Amino acid sequence: MSQRLPGADDGGPTAELIRARRGGELSDLDRLLLHSPPVAEGWNALLGALRSGTTLPPDLRELVVLRIAVLNDAAFEWTAHEPIARRAGLTDGQLAALRQADGGEPGGWTPVQAAVLAFTDASTRGVAVPDDVFAAVRALLDDRQVVELAVLVGGYAMVSRFLVALQVPPAPGEISG
Secondary structure (H helix, E strand, O other): OOOOOOOOOOOOHHHHHHHHHHOOOOOHHHHHHOOOHHHHHHHHHHHHHHHHOOOOOHHHHHHHHHHHHHHOOOHHHHHHHHHHHHHOOOOHHHHHHHOOOOOOOHHHOOHHHHHHHHHHHHHHHHOOOOHHHHHHHHHHOOHHHHHHHHHHHHHHHHHHHHHHHOOOOOOOOOOOO
């Protein structure tokens, strides 16, 4: 399977905004987004906020991203974020559990990780989050974090759907978002 569109020209002010957030490098994802500079600018702002402007701990952010990558079969997203997840403290066992249909054994997660995983699964698989799943997250996160979690799940669902629709193959060392 090959990428369905070529990357756009990687010059111009929008590309520079993305480079600034990424530390100078553009990914294949970025080059695709540059076909529409207004979309690329909005994407860059949203994903930049989700990556570095939330109060969610890094392990929770990466747990969400990787779980969505598995549920939506977005290999690029998994490959890009697995090293980040490891740096954020997710273990080999937790990473293996994320790849399982049911999210693995409940004993492998802290209470907040388990609640976030259940929220991510519910929102990604069925969109609606059942009251008991929401209550579990609400008991462990403050209002801001609940909002950030909901947008993080939606944002990375968007990323995965874009990657899968355009058949962007995984590339070692690239970061999605």
